[in-house]
Amino acid sequence: EPEVTQTPSHQVTQMGQEVILRCVPISNHLYFYWYRQILGQKVEFLVSFYNNEISEKSEIFDDQFSVERPDGSNFTLKIRSTKLEDSAMYFCAGYGTGSSGELFFGEGSRLTVL
Amino acid sequence: GEDVEQSLFLSVREGDSSVINCTYTDSSSTYLYWYKQEPGAGLQLLTYIFSNMDMKQDQRLTVLLNKKDKHLSLRIADTQTGDSAIYFCAERRAGNMLTFGGGTRLMVKP
Numbered sequence: 001e002p003e004v005t006q007t008p009s010h011q012v013t014q015m016g017q018e019v020i021l022r023c024v025p026i027s028n029h030l031y032f033y034w035y036r037q038i039l040g041q042k043v044e045f046l047v048s049f050y051n052n053e054i055s056e057k058s059e060i061f062d063d064q065f066s067v068e069r070p071d072g073s074n075f076t077l078k079i080r081s082t083k084l085e086d087s088a089m090y091f092c093a094g095y096g097t098g099s100s101g102e103l104f105f106g107e108g109s110r111l112t113v114l
Numbered sequence: 115g116e117d118v119e120q121s122l123f124l125s126v127r128e129g130d131s132s133v134i135n136c137t138y139t140d141s142s143s144t145y146l147y148w149y150k151q152e153p154g155a156g157l158q159l160l161t162y163i164f165s166n167m168d169m170k171q172d173q174r175l176t177v178l179l180n181k182k183d184k185h186l187s188l189r190i191a192d193t194q195t196g197d198s199a200i201y202f203c204a205e206r207r208a209g210n211m212l213t214f215g216g217g218t219r220l221m222v223k224p
Binding site for chain 1: 144145155162202204213214215216
């Protein structure tokens, strides 16, 4: 089965620091997503990305967040100045137009903000 | 409301069938999904169903969809201890984003 790869698997950072989470989507995917899951809570949509631009974003995705696809393969989520409440598992997901509905998630990056 | 709803907890004995239920909200949802999450792990796509179908079977998994009632269920036949996990249903709404339920924790007793 194809894989979405995320790094790092776990990052610990101090409040106020910048964090970049990386994702390598499946090669033929065209739509990319970031979701997050605060411990014990629902999986929440953050942002979707298509054709090198944001197509949709949630209320959570404020000015502290940004996404990029800098080199045509990696897909990154940046948090500029982390807050305690940003501690969560962040999942990358991808979908390709020919994939008949299959939306694959990566294993997640756990972010702990101290 | 806008929430996708699931019961919190289900306990079954090994070898029994498990049925996990979900109600969703958007009648225009195109696909509905079931994901499995083991402790500390990611979201594993188990199965999904297109909204014009009412049933899909994949080995031990059977998905039933009642569009009129916006009700989705996942049946796991011959449940094993390795099936113990949290199961999330999700609906795909406009823009291809998924909205998840809160998850059902399945505990399988030997």
